[in-house]
Amino acid sequence: MPAYPVKVQPPTEDKRWGLVMATMKRHGYQSNAMIETLHTVQESFGFLDDDSLRFVSKALNVPLSKVYGVATFYHFFTLKPQGKHTCVICMGTACYVKGAGELMETIAKKYNVHPGETTDDGNLSLVTARCIGACGLAPAGVFDGEVNGKLTVADTLTKLTKWE
Amino acid sequence: MAANGQIKIFTLKIDGKDVSARSDQTVLQVCRENEFFIPTLCHLEGLSNIGACRLCMVEVAGQRKLLPACTTMVSEAMEVTTTNDKLAHYRKMTLELIFSERNHTCSVCVSNNHCELQFLSQKLGINHIRVPYRFPKFAVDASHPYFILDHNRCILCTRCVRVCDEIEGAHVWDVSGRGIQAKVITELNQPWGSADTCTQCGKCVNVCPVGALSEKGRSVAENTKRSGFLPYLTARRKEKI
Numbered sequence: 001m002p003a004y005p006v007k008v009q010p011p012t013e014d015k016r017w018g019l020v021m022a023t024m025k026r027h028g029y030q031s032n033a034m035i036e037t038l039h040t041v042q043e044s045f046g047f048l049d050d051d052s053l054r055f056v057s058k059a060l061n062v063p064l065s066k067v068y069g070v071a072t073f074y075h076f077f078t079l080k081p082q083g084k085h086t087c088v089i090c091m092g093t094a095c096y097v098k099g100a101g102e103l104m105e106t107i108a109k110k111y112n113v114h115p116g117e118t119t120d121d122g123n124l125s126l127v128t129a130r131c132i133g134a135c136g137l138a139p140a141g142v143f144d145g146e147v148n149g150k151l152t153v154a155d156t157l158t159k160l161t162k163w164e
Numbered sequence: 165m166a167a168n169g170q171i172k173i174f175t176l177k178i179d180g181k182d183v184s185a186r187s188d189q190t191v192l193q194v195c196r197e198n199e200f201f202i203p204t205l206c207h208l209e210g211l212s213n214i215g216a217c218r219l220c221m222v223e224v225a226g227q228r229k230l231l232p233a234c235t236t237m238v239s240e241a242m243e244v245t246t247t248n249d250k251l252a253h254y255r256k257m258t259l260e261l262i263f264s265e266r267n268h269t270c271s272v273c274v275s276n277n278h279c280e281l282q283f284l285s286q287k288l289g290i291n292h293i294r295v296p297y298r299f300p301k302f303a304v305d306a307s308h309p310y311f312i313l314d315h316n317r318c319i320l321c322t323r324c325v326r327v328c329d330e331i332e333g334a335h336v337w338d339v340s341g342r343g344i345q346a347k348v349i350t351e352l353n354q355p356w357g358s359a360d361t362c363t364q365c366g367k368c369v370n371v372c373p374v375g376a377l378s379e380k381g382r383s384v385a386e387n388t389k390r391s392g393f394l395p396y397l398t399a400r401r402k403e404k405i
């Protein structure tokens with residue numbers, strides 16, 4: 001049995017691992033630094049792939065399945081690279097009541113992508129959110145960072161067509 | 165438990181009957197000790213309690229909400245009701261929702277006649293499910309040399325997760341996703357057979373209350389389980405530390 005913490009090398013030479021290592025070091029390689037560390041990976045690389053999950057698991061001595069569970073529990077984390085464009089549709093209660101479900105379905109069907117995933121060509125990520133704090137404007141969505149309210153199916157499709 | 169770690173003796177009332185209990189006991193433990201029936205699925209003696217299945221809900225005088233007996237500690241002069249119409253209604257509804265979430269067709273299940281879900285439904289008088297089944301389509305994982313995982317029968321009680329973590333110490337399992345997408349996974353959501361951390365001890369299979377985890381080579385109704393090993397394993401391990 002190796003005594004922990006053991007020095008675990010990052011999976012690649014990529015300089016961004018330095019940031020990740022710094023986060024772990026700041027927390028003394030404690031297992032409760034897992035979420036912080038995953039945050040840094042997400043922010044530095046844009047997503048968490050298997051190699052990075054394995055690395056975090058090993059370096060902090062947290063079981064793989066636990067790391068995977070956390071990475072899939074929080075909407076903040078993604079396991080695949082984000083698309084070129086991101087469309088967030090709020091599925092909070094107010095937006096849902098005002099027809100967010102229909103918006104989501106239409107987009108999913110037209111672009112053949114499930115909520116939370118990215119189109120095969122890597123152009124569009126479709127993301128769901130729980131209440132983005134614009135309930136007065138329900139149903140609301142965020143298109144590449146820009147909040148739009150009172151969305152109709154037609155508006156939404158017009159916006160997305162511009163990205164094609 | 166008392167702040168100084170000393171165990172006190174409390175007197176409480178369960179369904180009108182006076183019983184005594186140690187301050188480190190849960191309402192469920194005291195009820196069971198005194199032979200009051202409370203249905204449970206996620207609880208298993210020897211594992212930590214997480215209050216996930218909501219079947220063990222009881223009424224406590226002075227509390228507006230129902231409380232899960234498995235995670236509620238006893239207190240002095242507590243008055244607990246274990247059976248009434250409201251509780252029966254909720255417990256039935258909870259079971260029906262559990263059934264509808266996956267695909268429980270008992271007649272073709274390895275655990276037919278050995279299943280805790282089936283047993284409780286019979287006991288609580290469930291004869292049909294009032295909500296539509298969701299019938300999600302999950303692949304069966306038969307990659308492990310000895311065991312099979314069928315998500316279609318899983319009730320997400322997380323007993324497998326806890327026994328593997330708390331008793332075996334391997335923590336092969338966890339839950340991925342949330343809400344309706346939640347499912348149990350091994351390591352990085354990979355085939356169980358490729359999970360290097362699995363010691364193949366079979367504890368998870370033996371504590372699974374339903375037909376989701378079974379030994380290979382068992383056919384319909386042959387999936388018998390042995391979970392009696394848990395309380396003494398837990399106790400002996402504690403003594404060693």
Ligand code: SF4
Binds near residue numbers: 363
């Ligand atoms: S067989 Fe043992 S080690 Fe493997 S997953 Fe089950 S409980 Fe964990």
Ligand code: SF4
Binds near residue numbers: 317318320348371377
């Ligand atoms: S596989 Fe069995 S023990 Fe594990 S969560 Fe599902 S029902 Fe519970």
Ligand code: FES
Binds near residue numbers: 096
């Ligand atoms: S529910 Fe959509 S913004 Fe609040």
Ligand code: FES
Binds near residue numbers: 205207217220221232
């Ligand atoms: S046994 Fe108490 S919530 Fe499941």
